[in-house]
Amino acid sequence: MIEMTDVNVRFGQREVLRGVTLSLPERRVGVIGANGSGKSTFARLVNGLALPSSGDVTVLGLDTRRHAARIRRRVGFLFSDPDAQIVMPTVAEDVAFSLRRKKLSREEVDGRVRGVLTRYGLAEHADHPAHHLSGGQKQLLALCSVLVLEPDILIMDEPTTLLDLRHSRQVADLLRSMPQQVVVVTHDLALLEDFDRVLVLDEGRIVADAEPEAAIDHYRKIMS
Numbered sequence: 001m002i003e004m005t006d007v008n009v010r011f012g013q014r015e016v017l018r019g020v021t022l023s024l025p026e027r028r029v030g031v032i033g034a035n036g037s038g039k040s041t042f043a044r045l046v047n048g049l050a051l052p053s054s055g056d057v058t059v060l061g062l063d064t065r066r067h068a069a070r071i072r073r074r075v076g077f078l079f080s081d082p083d084a085q086i087v088m089p090t091v092a093e094d095v096a097f098s099l100r101r102k103k104l105s106r107e108e109v110d111g112r113v114r115g116v117l118t119r120y121g122l123a124e125h126a127d128h129p130a131h132h133l134s135g136g137q138k139q140l141l142a143l144c145s146v147l148v149l150e151p152d153i154l155i156m157d158e159p160t161t162l163l164d165l166r167h168s169r170q171v172a173d174l175l176r177s178m179p180q181q182v183v184v185v186t187h188d189l190a191l192l193e194d195f196d197r198v199l200v201l202d203e204g205r206i207v208a209d210a211e212p213e214a215a216i217d218h219y220r221k222i223m224s
């Protein structure tokens with residue numbers, strides 16, 4: 001469960017989020033809005049990467065101001081720029097790096113890494129340099145590195161921007177089948193069509209909060 005109470009976020013003089021109050025118990029939540037409307041900031045609030053200037057954010061019963069480290073262990077975050085997430089030379093090493101704090105044997109780490117790379121079609125690249133992957137493959141690698149940790153909540157910031165149709169569908173299928181709660185920031189409106197709830201941000205305010213069709217209609221109106 002994600003809860004925000006009267007949340008404002010300011011960067012200097014600029015109010016980036018204003019008066020956000022909501023509870024998000026739904027499993028699949030989409031966040032849409034114009035460029036600069038505050039979507040990424042909203043996503044970053046959920047795992048304590050951004051903190052409210054005023055108001056409170058509670059995730060899994062923990063206040064993000066006081067428990068950011070505990071929350072980050074349970075809330076996976078997929079950044080929009082996969083290069084920002086690649087830290088090790090090879091694909092397999094990069095995924096294994098995510099597991100460094102788990103007390104797992106070498107065999108367990110190898111098994112988990114192999115499993116997730118196979119599931120997302122990267123097994124044949126396991127020993128290749130991560131920076132040689134295509135943009136879309138890097139996005140899948142970043143996803144593998146987050147999912148291998150089996151987070152309770154997954155936050156994704158524009159997860160399909162670099163993906164071709166087949167891989168976009170693969171991500172959509174994953175979001176449908178995974179048991180965890182997911183919050184997805186996206187401009188890919190098709191991805192959200194069977195989501196449980198969609199929030200529309202406009203200049204830092206939530207201006208629509210509804211099922212996908214109604215929320216997307218509202219978004220189209222404010223963008224026209």
Ligand SMILES: Nc1ncnc2c1ncn2[C@@H]1O[C@H](COP(=O)(O)OP(=O)(O)OP(=O)(O)O)[C@@H](O)[C@H]1O
Pocket residue numbers: 011016033034035036037038039040041042
């Ligand atoms: N750390 C920061 N310092 C200063 N300003 C920031 C910071 N992070 C975000 N902003 C500003 O806050 C506003 C909202 O940014 P945010 O990235 O949340 O928007 P967004 O809706 O995700 O945009 P996009 O669709 O373009 O990715 C932007 O004007 C941005 O410049």
